[in-house]
Amino acid sequence: MSDSNVPASPPPAPPDPPPAGKARNLGDVLKEFAEHQQTMRNELAKVIIGQQDTIEQLLAAIFTRGHCLLEGVPGLAKTLLVSTLANILDVSFKRVQFTPDLMPSDITGTQVLEEDEAGRRSFRFVQGPIFANILLADEINRTPPKTQAALLEAMQERQVTVGRESYALPDPFFAIATQNPVDQEGTYPLPEAQLDRFMFKIRIDYPTAAEEEQILTATTRGESPTVNKVLSSRAIQNVQKLVNSIAVNPFTVRYASNLVRASRPSDPTAPDYVKSLVDWGAGPRAGQNLIGGAKAIAAMDGRFSIDVADIQKIALPVLRHRIATNFQAQAEGVDTDEIVRRLIKDVAVPKPPRMADKNA
Template sequence: MADPSVPTPPPMNPAAGNAASNASSGDASKPRNLADVLREFSEHQQKMRDELAKVIVGQTDTIEQLLAAIFTRGHCLLEGVPGLAKTLMVSTLANILDVSFKRVQFTPDLMPSDITGTQVMEEDETGRRSFRFVEGPIFANILLADEINRTPPKTQAALLEAMQERQVSVGRETHALPEPFFTIATQNPVEQEGTYPLPEAQLDRFMFNIKIDYPSAEEEEKILMATTRGESATVNKILSARAILNCQKLVSSIAAGPLVIRYAAQLVRATRPSDESAPKYVQELVDWGAGPRAGQNLIAGGKAIAAMNGRFSVEPGDIQKIALPVLRHRIATNFQAQAEGMNTDSVIQRLLSDIPIPEPAKMERSK
């Protein structure tokens, strides 16, 4: 039976959308059930991956996490040494979406008004003066904050309200940002001279902290072959802004059962050294752990992974798949951990292996 409450992502291409609808339901006028909607959503995200693969070689997990963030209204922080195509990946992602895109190169002299916008005084024909707000680059669907740790905290803080409330306050006025809105920031973890590390409050606003590693030998050969020919690949647009909003509603409707909720809560609570459920090594190696927002992001990210795989509900494996990017920037290890060669990723990996997946309660037989 069809569920009228389930939103259907409208296709970008009407002809392709009709073909997909006919193929899934047999009749374009027939209402589709959740299985049909999930199948179409899965096809759309696969098309997005195929388009990204025209430009980006490898980075499968990174692309999956970026798509999961987009479908759950999340923001991403990309970390990687120079030359790993962080900026190219974000700009290509913006090209396959029919949305506005702005890139801001963060520098030490960048001011908050350079991002949010400012008020300018204008004088009309009668000589009357008034202020008019001129929007900054943050008024875009996708904002690329390139090398965000290159700018002082005052300018970094200009993104806090925008990322959390999706609005900007200038003077006495509050201006809503366009929907959808995503902030994707990049930073170089190696060169730290003249940088301003992001405060914990702002790090917590990022749904994922994605670390991009070096490509494999085979992938590096493909990169060299593709980028030295003097040719550039052209990508096609897949989803519109309205379609993305509908996809977000669809992902939020994916079910997360009590066992998955309990597992996510146990993972998050185990990262806190003051919690009675925390293992001994967490109490010894961690200064402070993740807050409730980490659990919310685990569930939201798990829903996105489940939906992209065409499933109706979240599985514990989905939580495990995104635990690293969700938790790694919400845990602070101490000097003892550094002396033992342990970082946040090592602690999370150990927690994933030590904390068992909750088992469903056994039903008692009635006498």
């Protein structure tokens, strides 16, 4: 948190869209984008102490049109992090507290019957909170599967179907969900198909001793720091186009494919521990998210292309919720994070073929 409560000057206007005209090259655009994302981090740091990896992964998801699932015990500022992120973006934000009695129409909206002055009756669709740029699904595992499924179409097709009509969601649209991994009484684990629609599953851990002292000092002053707007919705859309243009070489694509395929026990390239400890592995969407997330990491660093190290950096949040371990793994105390770490260590990095001899 910051000592200053009120900014010295009015909040700055959202920056111009990163993709620029003909006079600017890609290097200048990437440099400007790197500065904007650092500004976003600085604004978040006024409220959120630590959690640098979590913030980086959240930004990477936003810059690649991805959705995130935040998992952590109560009190680790999951909801505060998302709401603060929404505050620094000039976009609409809605929060839904998921409860056992929540109905799908409470999220998507419903048809209401209206009667005009002439006595004619007609139905009018009243939009639900899902019609926002950022939707926070708080404690998503506390609502039954029927209500959880209300997000499936929205997360994939970015639209909502009610009756015979489909309604497009605002662009950009991000679903960020939270869940508590400790208290499982009265909860409904997300089905595999819905988990697969989350780009990242981010696990938030306890702060370090120094960070905890800083949190206690900052939060007991009775001050409310003010954050400034950084990016508009149009700027975010242009950033997404910029990130999508980051170059990907064939060997990095091959590494991402090999990493995903090695997580499947039925694949010939899978290590022995995968075949004995895993019921099923990650699907093709995991490879897409590995490439997309690596592009965002490279762009935030101001680089023109991705590297194998970028894929390894985001492999854990991409793969941990897409691998299902069996009873033997549970008996041996091996979780999906351990499986992914072994795969990162064991899957070889493809080497480009040697250049042919010029005299040949």
